[in-house]
Amino acid sequence: MAQLTVSGRDTAYVWVGRDTGGQPDPAAVLLRRAGALLLGRPDAELVLTHDRDGRPVVRVDEVTGSVELAVSVSRTAGLVVVAARRAGAVGVDVERIRPLPALALARRWFPPAELAWLGDRPEASRTVDFLRLWTAKEAVGKALGQGLRGGGLRRLMPPPGLPLRPVPGTGPLRVGHPPLGGGLVLAVAAHAGEQVDVEVVQRPGHGATAERSASVERTSLPVVVRGN
Numbered sequence: 001m002a003q004l005t006v007s008g009r010d011t012a013y014v015w016v017g018r019d020t021g022g023q024p025d026p027a028a029v030l031l032r033r034a035g036a037l038l039l040g041r042p043d044a045e046l047v048l049t050h051d052r053d054g055r056p057v058v059r060v061d062e063v064t065g066s067v068e069l070a071v072s073v074s075r076t077a078g079l080v081v082v083a084a085r086r087a088g089a090v091g092v093d094v095e096r097i098r099p100l101p102a103l104a105l106a107r108r109w110f111p112p113a114e115l116a117w118l119g120d121r122p123e124a125s126r127t128v129d130f131l132r133l134w135t136a137k138e139a140v141g142k143a144l145g146q147g148l149r150g151g152g153l154r155r156l157m158p159p160p161g162l163p164l165r166p167v168p169g170t171g172p173l174r175v176g177h178p179p180l181g182g183g184l185v186l187a188v189a190a191h192a193g194e195q196v197d198v199e200v201v202q203r204p205g206h207g208a209t210a211e212r213s214a215s216v217e218r219t220s221l222p223v224v225v226r227g228n
Contacts (some may be wrong), residue, residue, distance in 0.1 A: 011040065011197040012085040014178065019080035024081040027073045027080045029056055030202075034084035039069055053145030055089060078207065079204065081186065089191035091142030091175075093099045093135040097183045102130035109153040117159075128185060132160035135187035136175045138200050140167055143175075148205050164188065164196050180204065 015030045020034060034059035035046040047059040051068065058069040074091040081139045083092035103126070114133055115204065121129045136157040141147045158165035164176035172193035180186040182204035190196040203219045 005179050010085075010087040010190075010192060010194065011195050011199055012090050012092075012190055014186070014188065014198065015082045015084075015199045015202040016094075016180070016200070017080050017202065018084075019075055019078055027075070027082060031056070031073070031084075034058065034071060034082055035060075035069055038084055038086055039067060039095075051145070052203050053179050055142070055145045056070070057086055058084070072139070074138070074142075076184075083188055085190060085196070087190075087192065089143045089145070091139040091144070091189040093138035093142065093187045094180070095131045095135055095185050097128055097185060100127050102126045106130060106133075110156050111156055113156060131159065131185040132187065134158065135185050136177070137189040137191035140170070140173060140175050143173060144170075146220050150164040162198070162208065163219060164190060164192075164198070177191065181188070 005224050006212060013034065015034060017026050017030050019026045031048055032046055035041065036043060039058065039060055040059050044059050046180055047061065049057055049059050051057050056071050056073060058071055060067045068150065069084055070088060070090050071082060072090050074081045074093045076094050077096050079094065081092055081094045083090045103119060106118050110133065118126060137148065137152055137155060140155065141152045156168050160169060160177050162178060164174035167173045167175055171186045173191055174196060175187060175189040177185065177187050178198045178200055180200065180203065184204065188198050
């Protein structure tokens with residue numbers, strides 16, 4: 001993999017890896033890779049933990065205090081995605097594109113404005129558009145440290161795409177959809193008032209491709225009633 005050149009701009013970095021369910025946990029491997037690159041510390045000094053709001057972080061303990069790197073993890077059908085950001089909270093979510101009753105699901109879970117928007121979209125792209133809204137809600141919930149609890153699915157999202165756009169009614173929070181390819185929809189959210197860049201460091205196809213049967217499908221879609 002090419003050496004990462006860390007930008008001086010506020011940037012969320014994304015890694016995509018294969019998730020076969022084995023040990024060591026592929027997510028932990030990517031989290032440590034992110035920590036080593038963005039904190040500039042060897043693996044032995046990195047601690048994988050959570051902040052007081054329950055969000056995952058990579059921490060380095062020093063004599064003068066701790067340094068924390070905000071990170072987020074998402075999994076779907078044989079893949080794991082990790083996002084990391086030095087400037088503040090970050091959230092990531094990924095879903096495979098697959099047949100879904102998009103309008104029926106939107107009618108059940110989304111606010112009326114998003115249902116109307118989805119209904120006006122071309123039928124051929126409606127499933128992808130639904131997944132863009134869904135992953136945005138998931139990523140925003142992770143950046144906030146609360147998931148989909150408290151009506152997260154009813155939270156109105158900005159139009160999908162790039163650059164990261166402000167989320168209505170949430171204060172300094174942005175979300176967008178970096179192109180990933182490979183039949184995947186990716187959303188990245190960041191707690192920020194100003195623009196945040198997104199750099200996908202490792203994409204599908206660089207040691208990250210996996211067949212659907214390689215692992216159990218992991219997605220929030222079937223378990224939304226639990227608020228995860």
